[in-house]
Amino acid sequence: MTKRNLTRQIPSGVSRRSFLAGTGAVAAGLTFSGKGFAAEEKVLNFYNWDTYIGETTLDDFSDATGVSVNMDLFADNDELFAKLKAGNPGYDVIVPTNDYVERMISADMLVKLDHSKIPNIKNVDPAFLNPAFDPGRTYSLPYMWGSIGIGYRKSRVDAVPDSWKVLYDSDKYAGKIALLAAPSTVLQVGCKYLGYPLNESDPAVLEKVADMLIKQKPNIKVFAEDNGQDLLLSGEVDLTMEWNGDILQVMAEDDDISYVVPKEGGLLWEDTLCIPTGAPHPENAHAFINFLLDAKAGAAIADFIQYATPNAAAKALMSDEYRNNPAIFPTDEVIRNSETAIYQGTDYTQLVDRLWTKIGAA
Template identity: 40%
Template sequence: MKKHLVALVAVVAVLVGSLPVMAAEKTLNLYIWSEYMPDEVLADFTKETGIKVKISTYDSNETLYAKIKMLGGKGYDLIVPSAEYVSRMAGEGLLATIDKNRLPNLANLDENFRNLPYDPDGAHSVPYMWGTTGIAVNTAMVPAGQVTGYADLWNPALAGKLLLPDDMRTTFGMALKVLGYSTNDTDPAHIEQAFLRAKSLYPAVKVFDSDSPKQALLNGEVAVAVLWNGEAYVTNAENDAIVYVYPKEGANRWVDNLCIPKNAANVENAHAFINYLLDPKVAARISQEMGYATPNKAAMALLPAEVRDNQIIYPPADKLKGSEFETDLGQAQRLYDQYWTKLKTGR
């Protein structure tokens, strides 16, 4: 009996002794786009809060959605879907409700990014960054002015010099705009026309890349790329011959958002990180490094003029003529998915 008692005391001592270590091992599982969060921001957050961020990445909203749906909203504590996927995932019960009482820095958000159509009252999301999708052109390889819109990508002279993202909405949105339709068109006939239009361009594409399209531009592998403006900003900073073109048909505009999956394990840590990202100094730092626009009004005054006035990051109104935000496709999503599969499999 005495031996058992000694053993029990020893076990209890070990468990008690391990409690501070266990408490210190606070984690946050972040699932985010590739190259979309500065390492220094993660390191500083951990230093300030003791919460260690474990990061996983994806290259498309489709990949994110499929993973979260398969896991039933488990496995990750914070995700970063684009606007149309916020409404889709919220509608399917995959997102938790944001507790605004835990986000005092939410007051820094610009009024223009509150109560957005895809998530009224911000019930399931907090805007992280916003931007545009356009065209980067290496003017050392293609004469300046030759590419002014999406329609110019079908020019036979660009065959083998073109990069497209491996992204359904960007690809079909581009084709729809060329045809004179909305990037959110749900007419089956128009969607089929967009599929055929995109299919006719695919043989001319040398590279498909949603992870880091800037690399193919910088190494001269391609001369023209459809990409997000942050990638164009970094590319232009390294090679000013590579310019960003807002398509004459109208650029795609987007908002990426911080969301907590329905069955996240570390909800308190997720709110702590969202609140940290809403700090003006942190938001300004991210915008400056990533090359995307911040929805944080208080952060704007902290940005250096060369960032705040950079038209690749913060476009003037005339550059946004004809632009659209992508919205949820509703029942038409299934048809888009079917045509996307056909496009990628060459059928």
């Protein structure tokens, strides 16, 4: 989910535009709600991770509705939260991750969705319709899901790096490793490596993880702003902590790159579609969310960005190569060993911030 060119060709043997044409994912073939357009200006402001939308999705929506889409990009959930916490500058649809949905609900930063305006909810896999972080999908709908693991260059390692040790607790690849510049995620995965729960909140345990990271800092080339896959592709690092879809995108360009979730397990996440408090175009926002949940539009998005779709109707249109790829859809073993982050309140957030400052200053 980093800042790269959206015209990058990702594997399937056909171009993105060919895929769109082949599935009929053009304005005339999509199912969406047009309610409310007459009452609002024809504009939608979308705040999204980069490389996290189909190649023509925004144009398709505009062609179908006459609503033009402005898309701004954020690098991580902390940036998204801070921008909206200071007051919504005009965004209509945002894409927070599951634990930040909880945090934003608690802070009254999201509005309730009108499900009657999003009939394509019917396309969502029932397994995603009642998550603990948003029971009944009152404030959010699922966009994509996946894992965080290790992307690596096969020719530069002597074995599959199947433990977080190579990033957190080893000088074996000194100067050639990257971790995400994501405080809570890095600390949570460090807890997993040390045998604690991902959502461990004991300050003594988190201090232990922070001390381990401080000791490891000389071996870490960079805490990457979610561009570890680009560093891997360019050869600047040989191993990186990253989102699975980002690594899959560069695997399409270089067959020397691969991805693994370590044996200790990792972090499973779900990104969602939400309408922030103060959205200036709520009707357009509902229509846009409904559009993204269309089967054909959803398939085109998933094919382009190579993340796991929770849209059952979209998944049914995808190739076996996509549906059966364990780097996209984690295996049962990975799911058993992994955990999902939860929002643990302001005291935990302040502790993470303090420890991250300590790590950075060391």
